[in-house]
Amino acid sequence: MKNSFFHSIKIGNLDVTGNIFVAPLAGYTNLPTRLLYRKQGASIAYAEMVSAEGLNYNFGKSVKLIDTCNEDKLLGVQLFGYNAERFISAFEKIKNENFDIIDINCGCSVKKIIKSNSGAALLKSPDEIYRTIKGLKELTDKPVTLKIRSGWDLQSINYTEVYDAAEKAGAALITLHPRTKSMLFSGKADWQHIKQLKQYSKIPVIGNGDIFTADDAVRMFEETGCDGIMLARGIIENPFLIEEIIAKLTGNIYIPKSHEEKLDAAVLHCRKLEEYMQNSERAMVEFRKFFHGYVKGLPGVSNLRSVVNTIKSCDEFAKTVDLYKERILVRN
Numbered sequence: 001m002k003n004s005f006f007h008s009i010k011i012g013n014l015d016v017t018g019n020i021f022v023a024p025l026a027g028y029t030n031l032p033t034r035l036l037y038r039k040q041g042a043s044i045a046y047a048e049m050v051s052a053e054g055l056n057y058n059f060g061k062s063v064k065l066i067d068t069c070n071e072d073k074l075l076g077v078q079l080f081g082y083n084a085e086r087f088i089s090a091f092e093k094i095k096n097e098n099f100d101i102i103d104i105n106c107g108c109s110v111k112k113i114i115k116s117n118s119g120a121a122l123l124k125s126p127d128e129i130y131r132t133i134k135g136l137k138e139l140t141d142k143p144v145t146l147k148i149r150s151g152w153d154l155q156s157i158n159y160t161e162v163y164d165a166a167e168k169a170g171a172a173l174i175t176l177h178p179r180t181k182s183m184l185f186s187g188k189a190d191w192q193h194i195k196q197l198k199q200y201s202k203i204p205v206i207g208n209g210d211i212f213t214a215d216d217a218v219r220m221f222e223e224t225g226c227d228g229i230m231l232a233r234g235i236i237e238n239p240f241l242i243e244e245i246i247a248k249l250t251g252n253i254y255i256p257k258s259h260e261e262k263l264d265a266a267v268l269h270c271r272k273l274e275e276y277m278q279n280s281e282r283a284m285v286e287f288r289k290f291f292h293g294y295v296k297g298l299p300g301v302s303n304l305r306s307v308v309n310t311i312k313s314c315d316e317f318a319k320t321v322d323l324y325k326e327r328i329l330v331r332n
């Protein structure tokens with residue numbers, strides 16, 4: 001299939017060559033992992049969300065979350081916080097760092113974040129969102145974007161109201177994950193909300209929520225008319241999803257990865273984390289979160305899984321993978 005869904009996109013003053021976005025994923029979208037997603041063709045990747053208060057009070061620790069390099073392009077930095085002045089003072093501290101887009105988190109529904117009136121709690125205050133974006137726009141030429149849910153709960157769906165405030169303040173793009181805060185991750189993302197927002201919006205609308213396969217990606221474009229898609233859990237569950245989607249959208253045949261290729265990619269990911277973190281044990285702990293995605297569907301994998309949970313270094317992991325290849329894969 002070839003269609004016009006995969007295309008360039010303009011975000012404020014930025015010309016972006018494609019429209020497949022990697023979501024901000026706390027605990028996942030670190031620098032080496034973003035670079036792997038970029039190799040597959042992701043046009044924009046967001047770093048893990050960063051606390052505005054963290055930047056205000058403990059700059060050194062928080063700024064590490066937006067560590068980057070020249071190949072890490074285009075980079076979105078996302079802040080979470082509760083109040084325009086605090087967002088602005090946090091932004092002042094990072095405005096000279098190397099990134100391309102600044103995003104305001106209006107969707108995180110984790111208890112601790114909501115308790116501090118941040119994340120999806122901001123949906124209750126479109127005025128605060130307006131003041132935040134307006135304030136940031138006065139400080140930077142970089143596009144200011146926002147990522148939202150549909151509303152606080154089913155009785156208070158207000159994504160158009162939030163959009164109005166953001167667009168009036170000068171937002172360059174809006175991403176909608178069409179669940180409410182109360183739904184957390186339950187039920188289904190209601191893509192009709194993305195369709196309605198796209199029809200209403202003057203700025204690009206990025207569709208997010210429940211894209212787990214290349215067919216889901218096509219359906220998201222078909223059913224909503226969105227300008228681009230943002231991938232989140234889908235790329236954790238299937239680390240090759242981006243290239244699968246791009247192949248489908250560009251009319252190329254996707255050759256699924258062999259078992260060996262999946263395992264080699266897993267070892268490479270682990271090594272990249274090790275290289276970046278300069279600590280093999282910590283890298284291995286970090287990598288465990290990604291491991292299950294690489295080995296889904298491989299034969300006799302439960303034993304490999306339990307061994308991986310006890311392994312303390314990337315060398316040990318590489319050796320374990322070699323043994324598994326010799327003992328299990330040659331027989332299958």
Ligand SMILES: Cc1cc2nc3c(=O)[nH]c(=O)nc-3n(C[C@H](O)[C@H](O)[C@H](O)COP(=O)(O)O)c2cc1C
Pocket residue numbers: 023024025026027028048049078105106107108147177208209210211230231232233234
């Ligand atoms: C582990 C994890 C971490 C997340 N971290 C963030 C984050 O830092 N900022 C944010 O806006 N959303 C975050 N999200 C939400 C995702 O970006 C996305 O909106 C949500 O998972 C819906 O998309 P999906 O159905 O494709 O997973 C996170 C989700 C998960 C599962």
